Amino acid sequence: MNDMQRLDARIRWMAYVGAAGLLLTAAVWAVALPWRSVMNGLLLGEAGGAYAVYSMIRYGHRHGGLEGKALFASGMLGMFTRLAVLAAVMVAAVKLPNVNPYAALIGYLLxxxxxxxxxxxxARNRGETPKEK
Structure with a gap:
């Protein structure tokens, strides 16, 4: 398996683990009524965090061939959109009733x-496989 296939497999693993975490949070939200405000915040934050992860993976430019200023501009755009999503998540967590803003921040950072x-x-296991010359 070459490096690109390993990276694609790792990205799929991250997507499955993230989806499983979101489903687990939703299941706890449905069952644990006393923790409803914490779970509301966690779900809100995880939704914003899912966009952040998608944004980082989508803008990875593994095959895009971007270099120099174009790559820098794309990275800056991604950073600002993730920052805007974080601001929107935190404003929504503060303004909505029964939403814990600390849990929303933790959910985003997950x-x-x-x-x-x-x-x-x-990255730790990269280079263990011998490369062909």
Missing amino acids: GFVLVFVGLYGY
Whole structure:
């Protein structure tokens, strides 16, 4: 398996784990009524975090061939959209009733933790397979 196939497999793994985490949070939300405000915040944050993860993966430009200023501009655009989504999540968490803003922030950051853990495992094992000359 070459590096691109391993990276694609790792990205699929991150998507499955993220979806499973969102489904688990939704299941706890349905069952644990006393924790409803925390679960509301966590679901709101995880939805924003899912966009952030999708944005980072979509703008990865593995096959795009972008270089220099175009790559920098694309990265800046992605950073600003993720920052805008974070602001929207936090404003919604503060304004909506029965939503814990701290849980919303934690839910948003879980997406970044997922990306870090997923790509750390990929980067750590990168180069173990011999490359063809």
